[in-house]
Amino acid sequence: MLLEKQLSEDGLHETGINGVRLFKVSESIQCAPAVYEPTVIAIVSGTKEAILDGNKHLYDNAKYMCCTMSLPVEAGTPNASPENPLLGVSITLDSKVMTELALEMENVAGSVKTPKGAELPKGLSFASWDDAFCDALLRLLQLGDDSVDSAILGESRLRELYYAVLKGEAGASVRRSFGVGNEIARSIEYLSHRLDQSVTIDELASKVGMSRAVFHRKFKQATSLSPIQFMKSMRLNNAAMNIATGMNVNEAAMSVGYVSSSQFSREFKRLYGQSPKQWVSSQGHLGMMA
Missing domain, CATH: 1.10.10 (Arc Repressor Mutant, subunit A)
Structure with a gap:
């Protein structure tokens, strides 16, 4: 397998293409607060979990995840093991390129239009690995660690993958997030x-x-989420991520706008069921990929 050859150790691994990273996880990691930025995550082997507003989503090599806007989630790899490691690719969605492509598609005669007044597609969606996506992802990964190939062909192959996403099952959500009506x-x-x-x-x-x-x-x-719920979850998730990387509780609270550390601790416990200190001591794999 192409990824197995490139991933000998656990963790996130940069490629020669900006925004494209490979990852491997060989241990079960419980879901923890995270913030998904606009990203496509394609799982090649294993299963990944994401929780948004209490709704659990498991995805694998049958569906790729497409997040079109910053979202507060909980993420983990509950089924990963040395015998069945999680292998995948994380691809940042470049807003400039995505907007250009979305607008071009909207301007082309016969492109799919969203009816006026239609319900907005979800910011977190899942799409089948269709032929266009599979081919584009393979061509992207085949650049490997060759710096010359990546420098010359990386942007065009990444653009090809973006286009496959825009045409795929998550396309409506992506076009609404990056095109007209965003x-x-x-x-x-x-x-x-x-x-x-x-x-x-x-x-x-x-x-x-x-x-x-x-x-x-x-x-x-x-x-x-309601706007109020969203703001609170974004602040608390970002604070939790800061605490996980070593920031003390007071600094983490201030970094996301809390003036009162006691209020922060109360709201943190209400959301996660533990105080910040209890929570951080219970996390066995802090700092692993989201």
């Missing part, structure tokens, strides 16, 4: 860069030209 994705990007600041729902709605009620409805359609 208001919710833009509001999430705005919020994600201001987690340490006080951002109101009215401010987010105003930024994308919606009433508060319409914004709330469309936001929940796209993320499964």
